[in-house]
Structures are given as structure tokens and as C-alpha cells.
Amino acid sequence: MKRFAAVTLAALMLLTVFASAASAADSVEIRGPVFNGSNIDDIVGDGVTIDATQFAAFYYDIDDNVTTETLSIKNVSGNSGNVIGEGGIVYSTTIQKVDYEYEKPSLGWDNYSLLGFFADKYIPLKSNSADKLAKLVLDSDDKYTVRTGETLDLGQGYSLQAKQVDVDGEKVWLEFDKDGEYVDDEIIDVGTGDSTWDVELDDIQDEDDVVVLKVHVNQVFQGAVDSIAQIEGIWLIDYANAIKIESDDEFGDLDDVSINGDTLNITNEDSFTLTRDSINELAEGLSFKVADTPSNVLRFYLAKEITEPGTYEVRGSVASGEASWDASNFAGFYYDLNDNVETESLSVSDLDGNVIGDGGLVYQTSIKEVAYEYENEDLGWEQYPVIGFFAEEYIPLKSNSADKLAKLVLDSDDKYTVRTGETLDLGQGYSLQAKQVDVDGEKVWLEFDKDGEYVDDEIIDVGTGDSTWDVELDDIQDEDDVVVLKVHVNQVFQGAVDSIAQIEGIWLIDYANAMKIESDDEFGELDDVSISGDTLKISNSDTFTLTRDSDQEIAEGMSFKIADTSASDLRYYPFVERTAGNETTNVTGPSVGGNVTVGENVTTPTDNVTTPETPEDLNATTPEATTPEEPTEATNATGEEKEDSPGFGVVLGLVGLLGVVYLVRRNN
Known part of the structure; x- marks a missing residue:
């Protein structure tokens, strides 16, 4: 038994030493138009209003051209500098009618009442009261097949179960459940034509006969093995979490509520300060993001941060004819708020009906300069060139040429602490490892890896003041001396157990997947490429049809959504899709990778460590650390010369394992 315990302890310690599971929550930011002026009075004038045509987070139905929400900044007496006075912010939303995704008026699938509420879709329990x-939860015309005994997950804990299917009688017995508990059931006769089941419940916020679920069964049939029901048309509300809004409710800084039939208005009773260089939460996930500007400049936009897992559409303003978009009216395009920098534009001209003529669809982008998130001009952290490329952030390999690009992986001024032997995941397979830390000498030996393979390493002397490591590589798309990584080490210090290096300032490009754009390249429907120094222009050499009631891809994940309208009307907008959700990555330290947001780890969990390569020398984990020896040379996987261990470091996990081995032998 003692031997088993010792072996188990050894296994647990190995799991501790080599722990590699962590998750980082991604988010999607959807922004509204940018307001830029000297102060709030200069910006507001007689008043400004943001609606769904300008702010993609607000509810919008393109087919019916329906919006419900607006946010206004009013000209009130309390406005001054960067302060919006009492009653100066007004959020308003009004119930509207929209069509079901599954349209069958003869079966009761015509339209329903909907209210956008702080950029989420809500259903009023009474059609004329907000x-x-x-x-x-769900409004779908997708087809689903369910076999006898199968359960269809509808989301938010709601589900449908096909209890039994009677093929000959053309019937199916469905059960509706919430969190596995029975709610209602019905035998649906598909043969009669009345094949829709409306689930009506009572006492939902004191309201009776509330339709919470609509299900249309298309047909029943006999499969190769099972009897199957085909469902086409599901509509569901989260009745279990229905809310009642009252006049004394508060929604963040919007706390003056007025309900007038089908309209809800909420304003601010107190003044609201647009604090510079910060995100100022307004209400229910809506915020004002304010630039880091001097006191005589005020720049901000309305934003919605989405963290709930899913794929979201980030759209531009709605057009009905020839139009153009840039970062001010298309939230998908790259935009730097602090530097007020945008690079991309998209235009439609030569439009005949719904057909764009040759060369009438033009995408253009140019290189601009922006500041690093970690700003320190004395250490070389001033500005870098950036270029938006189909709504993604790229770095030109040459600052004056738009033909060779690498995607930006990380630009962060967050603080990260790494212990000797720990690995910091930078995302996209890139990582930094703290090989050894010399506290007394104020040095840290860092190694830069890609997919676990050595790329470069450096001993950084924090004490000299030159504590930034620029990793320069050659032969990146035939370019030499390309800076692919910048790391600033803030300090080294002695923790309770380990010697620790604190990193503040990381910038990284995905050099391994850098690309070269040439004149004969094609990007979806955009295939006429022109490169002129720092500007890239791509247009269509063939006609482009805006097919109604469809999504038409333009290029590289960017598309047009076109409304289902009559031939005499046209309504469309550009969009890109962004995904939010929990991203699970294999890490051995703090996870800072991610497509949208960077983790905010300030310290590293002690169990997420890897094994240092030089356990025999304890100098790096004691206050008596010494200056490292000069490294010797070896060849790495890329053909460059790699420095061996300077000879200082320790593995506490290995010491523990040796102790376990001793216990096993002793008990034998």
C-alpha cells in the first residue's frame, strides 16, 4: 500500500510539473461610430443619435428593415469637457413586428413582437407592453431529424424529446423539457395539416397564455432502422428567466426608467464622465471606449463586448445603392482609437440594379503608424507600421511596402510573471521560456520557440536599462533583419520559493505564416491587384451580383448580406464574422494568446510549470544567485546557433520525484 501511494504521488507530481490545460475566454467587440472633437459640447452640438444602421450590436432585421433601439447624447446644461450632464444619455427601444425565420402564415408563422434590449433580442410577454x-433563444427554419427516444437540445437548458413516432398514423409524440424536467407534451398529427405545436404557459411574470415555444413538424418517415420525425421551424423564448422592468430599476449608470406602452426609455440621473484611456461601462454590457488623448481632445465610441460563446456578425452601415465604407461606418475594419488610425476602405460604384460592373467593387488599404501598447520611447517602444487587410491586423515586413505581410499576434502592455523553467504561451504556437533567472545579477535568460522548436534566445540584463530584446530573423519572405518579437523585461525578483522575471511589453507577428501579395493573386471575387508602395488596391475584373436573400462572399471572410426584397428594391451591407468562446490551449504557464483579447494574468499558477534543463545548479532559485557563465554554441532546428545552458537553475518537482523514488525503494 505504501508503494502504491508513493507511485501515485509520483504520478501526481508529474502531472503537476507538466500541467498543460488552461482556458482563455475570447470576446468580440462591436463598436459604433467614432466621435471626435475638442470636448463633449463640440461633439454633441444639438444632439447625436446612434441607431442600428450605425451600431451593429443593436438589433436589425435587414429583410424587413426593422430597428428598435437608439442611444442619444443630448445637449443638456450639465455637458462640459468630458462630462455628459444629467439626462444627457437616453437609451430608447420600441416593440416592432418581425417575420419568423420559418414563414408559413397559414400555419400561424407570420410575425411576432420583438424588442431589442441593450443589444440583445427580447420578446415582450404582451405584444403592446415593454x-x-x-x-x-431560437428562431430557426433549419431542418432537424429526431428519432424515437432522441432529444434535441434547443439551448439554455431547453430540449425537445421525440417520445414516439407513428409513421402509419403520421403522428409524433413530443415532450418539451427544461433542465431535464418535464414542461409539456403533445401528439402532433402531421397528416391533418395543423402540424404546429404552440406551447402556452401560465404565470410567466404573472402573465397567462404566454406562447413560449412553437414547433412545426414537417413530416414523419421510416428510416433504415428507426422511425423519424423531421422538424422545420422552431421558435423559443427563455421564459424561465423572464424579467419585469419597473420605474425604480437601475441599469448601470442608466437609472431613470420610463415605460410608455410599447416604448422603454432609460436615462442617467447623474452626470457621466468619459474618463480618458478607459472603458466606461454604461449599462448591460454597453460601454463608451475613450481614447488616451490630451485634455483638449475627446474621442470615443459606443461598444458592446460579447463573451457568450458563439459566432457573431460585425456589419457595416446599410446601403440601398452605391456606397462606401471605412472604419467609421464598418466596425469590422481595423481601427486604432488612441491614434485615430484607420487603413481600409470598400466602395461600390457602377451599380446597375443589383449588379456591380467590372471594377466597381474596390477594396483599398494603406500602411499607417500606430503606437505600441507598451509605450517607452527610450527603449525603442515608439510606433510600428500596421495595415488592415480584409478586417484583420497585419504588419508589413517593410514599413513602406504593402506587398509582404504578417499577421499581428500580440501587442500587449500587460504584466506577466514567469518563474525559472516556466513557459509563456504567446498564441499561434509561439512561446517564451524563462530558462534561468539571476536575481543578484539582474538578468534573465529567455528562449523564444515556435511549435516547441527553438528559434532564438537571449540573456537580458535588466540592470543596464536596455531591458528590451528584439528578435530579428532573416529570410522571412526573402527579407532579412525582420523584427518578429519584442519583449521588455521589467524586473527580476525573488519570490517566496522561486526567482521570477516580470515581463511588461510583448509584441509579436506570425512570421512563420507571412505572405507575399503579387499582381496576379486573387482574393475571392477581387482579382485585380495593384500594389503601389504602401498602398494595396484590389478590385473585381468581372461583374459582381448582389443576389437577393443571400450572403455573397467578397474576399477573405468578408461578405455582403443582401435583403430579401422585391426586384425594385435593394438593401445590403458588408460584414465579417467574429467568434467568442472559451478557447482551450495547451499551456505551461499563463495563457496570453487569442484572436481578440489577451489574458490578464499578472501572476503564474505555480502548478503550470515545465522542467528546467539544468536542475543540478541551485543558484537561480536562491537569493545568492550568481552571474551566468558565457553560453556555449549548438545548432538549432532552423540552422542557427543555439546557446546552451549558462548553468544555473533548479527543478523543485524533480527533487520531489527523487524523494518519491527513495520512498518506493525503501518500502520495497
């Missing part, structure tokens, strides 16, 4: 709401 005070009692339930979030819309």
Missing part, C-alpha cells in the same frame, strides 16, 4: 420581457 415592461415584461424574455430573451429570444
Whole structure:
């Protein structure tokens, strides 16, 4: 038994030493138009209003051209500098009618009442009153097949179960459940034509006969093995979490509520300060993001931060004819708020009906300079060139040429602490490892890896003041001396157990996947490429049809969504898709990678460590650390010369394992 315990302890210690599971929550930011002026009075004038055509987070139905929400900044007496006075912010939303995704008016699938509420879709429990709401869970015309005994997950804990299927009688017995508990059931006769089941419940926020679920069964049939029901048309609200809004409710800084039938208005009772260089939460996930500017400049936009897992559409303003978009009216395009920098534009001209003529669809982008998130001009952290490329942030390998690009992986001024032997995941397979830390000498030996393979390393002397390591590589798309990584080490210090290096300032490009753009390249429907120094222009050499009731890809994940309208009308907008959700990555330290946001780890979990390569020398984990020896040379996987261990470091996990081995032998 003692031997088993010792072996188990050894296994657990190995799991501790080589722990590699962590998750980082991604988010999607959807922004509204940018307001830029000397102060709030200069910006507001007689008042400004943001609606769904300008702010992609607000509810918008392109087919019916329906919006419900607006946010206004009013000209009130309390406005001054960067302060919006009492009653100066007004959020308003009004119930509207929209069509079901599954349209069958003869079967009761014509339209329903909907209210956008702080950029989420809600259903009023009473069609003419905005005070009692339930979030819309599902509105779908997709087809689903369910076999006898199968359960269809509808989301938010709701589900449908096919209890039995009667093929000959053309019937199916469905059960509706919430969190596995029975709610209602019905035998649906598909043969009669009345094949829709409306689930009505009572006492939902004191309201009775509330339709919470609509299900249309298309047909029943016999599969190779099972009897199957085909469902086409599902509509569901989250009745279990329905809310009642009252006049004394508060929604963040919007706390003056007025309900007038089908309209809800909420304003601020107190003044609201647009604090520079910060995100100022307004209400229910809506915020004002304010630039880091001097006191005589005020620049900000309305933003919605989405963290709930899913794929979201980030769209531009709605057009009905020839139009153009840049970062001010298309939130998908790259934009730097602090430096007020945008690079991309998209235009439509030569439009005949719904057909764009040759060369009428033009995408253009140019290189601009922006500041590093970690700003320290004395250490070389001033500005770097950037270029938006189909709504993604890229870095030109040459600052004056737009033909060779690498995607920006990381630009962060967050603080990260790494212990001797720990690895910091930078995302996209890139990582930094703290090989050894010399506290007394104020040095840290860092190694830069790609997919676990050595790329470069450096001993950084924090004490000299030149504590930034620029990793320069050659032969990146035939370019030499390309800076692919910048790391600033803030300090080294002695923790309770380990010697620790604190990193503040990381910048990284995905050099391994750098690309070269040439004149004969094609990007979806854009295939006429022109490169002129720092500017890239791509247009269509063939006609482009805006097919109604469809999504038409333009290029590289960018598309047009076109409304289902009559031939005499046209309504469309550009969009890109962004995904939010928990991203699980294999890490051995703090996870800072991610496509949208960077983790905010300030310290590293002690169990997420890897094994240092030089356990025989304890100098790096004691206050008596010494200056490292000069490294010797070896050849790495890329053909460059790699420095061996300077000879200082320790593995506490290995010491523990040796102790376990002793216990096993002793008990034998």
C-alpha cells in the first residue's frame, strides 16, 4: 500500500510539473461610430443619435428593415469637457413586428413582437407592453431529424424529446423539457395539416397564455432502422428567466426608467464622465471606449463586448445603392482609437440594379503608424507600421511596402510573471521560456520557440536599462533583419520559493505564416491587384451580383448580406464574422494568446510549470544567485546557433520525484 501511494504521488507530481490545460475566454467587440472633437459640447452640438444602421450590436432585421433601439447624447446644461450632464444619455427601444425565420402564415408563422434590449433580442410577454420581457433563444427554419427516444437540445437548458413516432398514423409524440424536467407534451398529427405545436404557459411574470415555444413538424418517415420525425421551424423564448422592468430599476449608470406602452426609455440621473484611456461601462454590457488623448481632445465610441460563446456578425452601415465604407461606418475594419488610425476602405460604384460592373467593387488599404501598447520611447517602444487587410491586423515586413505581410499576434502592455523553467504561451504556437533567472545579477535568460522548436534566445540584463530584446530573423519572405518579437523585461525578483522575471511589453507577428501579395493573386471575387508602395488596391475584373436573400462572399471572410426584397428594391451591407468562446490551449504557464483579447494574468499558477534543463545548479532559485557563465554554441532546428545552458537553475518537482523514488525503494 505504501508503494502504491508513493507511485501515485509520483504520478501526481508529474502531472503537476507538466500541467498543460488552461482556458482563455475570447470576446468580440462591436463598436459604433467614432466621435471626435475638442470636448463633449463640440461633439454633441444639438444632439447625436446612434441607431442600428450605425451600431451593429443593436438589433436589425435587414429583410424587413426593422430597428428598435437608439442611444442619444443630448445637449443638456450639465455637458462640459468630458462630462455628459444629467439626462444627457437616453437609451430608447420600441416593440416592432418581425417575420419568423420559418414563414408559413397559414400555419400561424407570420410575425411576432420583438424588442431589442441593450443589444440583445427580447420578446415582450404582451405584444403592446415593454415592461415584461424574455430573451429570444431560437428562431430557426433549419431542418432537424429526431428519432424515437432522441432529444434535441434547443439551448439554455431547453430540449425537445421525440417520445414516439407513428409513421402509419403520421403522428409524433413530443415532450418539451427544461433542465431535464418535464414542461409539456403533445401528439402532433402531421397528416391533418395543423402540424404546429404552440406551447402556452401560465404565470410567466404573472402573465397567462404566454406562447413560449412553437414547433412545426414537417413530416414523419421510416428510416433504415428507426422511425423519424423531421422538424422545420422552431421558435423559443427563455421564459424561465423572464424579467419585469419597473420605474425604480437601475441599469448601470442608466437609472431613470420610463415605460410608455410599447416604448422603454432609460436615462442617467447623474452626470457621466468619459474618463480618458478607459472603458466606461454604461449599462448591460454597453460601454463608451475613450481614447488616451490630451485634455483638449475627446474621442470615443459606443461598444458592446460579447463573451457568450458563439459566432457573431460585425456589419457595416446599410446601403440601398452605391456606397462606401471605412472604419467609421464598418466596425469590422481595423481601427486604432488612441491614434485615430484607420487603413481600409470598400466602395461600390457602377451599380446597375443589383449588379456591380467590372471594377466597381474596390477594396483599398494603406500602411499607417500606430503606437505600441507598451509605450517607452527610450527603449525603442515608439510606433510600428500596421495595415488592415480584409478586417484583420497585419504588419508589413517593410514599413513602406504593402506587398509582404504578417499577421499581428500580440501587442500587449500587460504584466506577466514567469518563474525559472516556466513557459509563456504567446498564441499561434509561439512561446517564451524563462530558462534561468539571476536575481543578484539582474538578468534573465529567455528562449523564444515556435511549435516547441527553438528559434532564438537571449540573456537580458535588466540592470543596464536596455531591458528590451528584439528578435530579428532573416529570410522571412526573402527579407532579412525582420523584427518578429519584442519583449521588455521589467524586473527580476525573488519570490517566496522561486526567482521570477516580470515581463511588461510583448509584441509579436506570425512570421512563420507571412505572405507575399503579387499582381496576379486573387482574393475571392477581387482579382485585380495593384500594389503601389504602401498602398494595396484590389478590385473585381468581372461583374459582381448582389443576389437577393443571400450572403455573397467578397474576399477573405468578408461578405455582403443582401435583403430579401422585391426586384425594385435593394438593401445590403458588408460584414465579417467574429467568434467568442472559451478557447482551450495547451499551456505551461499563463495563457496570453487569442484572436481578440489577451489574458490578464499578472501572476503564474505555480502548478503550470515545465522542467528546467539544468536542475543540478541551485543558484537561480536562491537569493545568492550568481552571474551566468558565457553560453556555449549548438545548432538549432532552423540552422542557427543555439546557446546552451549558462548553468544555473533548479527543478523543485524533480527533487520531489527523487524523494518519491527513495520512498518506493525503501518500502520495497
